[in-house]
Amino acid sequence: MAIFGNLKDIPFVDLAGRRGRRRGGRAVFGRPGGGGYAVGLEGGRVIYVRKGLRPLDPLQARSALLEVLRAQEGAFEFAPGSPPAEGTPLNWPLERLLLSLTNVEDERAVLRPHLPDPRTRFQAVEPEVWLEEPLCSFWERARPWLLKGASGEEVAAALSLELEDVLYYLHKLRLAGKVWPVRAYRKEGADAERKGLLARLLKSLLGRRG
Incomplete structure (x- = not known):
């Protein structure tokens, strides 16, 4: 069953951690001003990240996930199931990725004035x-x-x-x-x-x- 909500109630780290580890699926996150990102999860791994219909390369995908991580609010939908193939898969281990993104965001909070x-x-x-x-x-x-x-x-x-x-x-x-x-x-x-x-x-x- 699909889950709908807002990032102000369930942050991205919690949503991806709870749902991505247990089962595969596709999470869609809205963005201010329209558009959004779709994240494919399967077997505890990030398979792809899309902006609209366009698959993102690894550097762009990290940038998109950091944007979602920083978001204080924004609608999301999580639909369970195996994500469809989207070109060359990223195959990023979810737990390691979440830890890395969190560390980067903490570091950036310190570096932002500089x-x-x-x-x-x-x-x-x-x-x-x-x-x-x-x-x-x-x-x-x-x-x-x-x-x-x-x-x-x-x-x-x-x-x-x-x-x-x-x-x-x-x-x-x-x-x-x-x-x-x-x-x-x-x-x-x-x-x-x-x-x-x-x-x-x-x-x-x-x-x-x-």
Whole structure:
């Protein structure tokens, strides 16, 4: 039997935890302003996430689930049964995913005041740094734009991700040394170039004296 309700009464974590572990089914969550997400669950795993009729890739799916997790209210429907096939399945273990999403949301609550301005442009620096998922996937997807220099707003639009998710990823990439604000990056490059010129000039003068 289908279950209807509102996220203000049964938060997403409770709904997915109770229903997703026991049986498969499809949960549909409404969004403010229309549209919504459908989440396919089976055998304690997330099989797919859709926005309307469009299946989402893993990075977009995480962004959608974080949006549902943050939602204070919104209508939902849970219909039990095996979810239909939706392309390549995500096959995410539900309990591990819920724990990961909750940890990310807790971290973001602390970092939110420190997230960059959406209009700040970032440049890829590309040192050899190991990145965890999903940060690694975001880096690979956003890299073509960041190599040219792009703002959080531009990357969010290009990748069809929530803006706050992109700002969070950019903040983490900056801490890892993978990106840098464009002005700071250019200033640092200019300073290094000036130091190089001074070093060559000094070497030339010393050479003449010798």
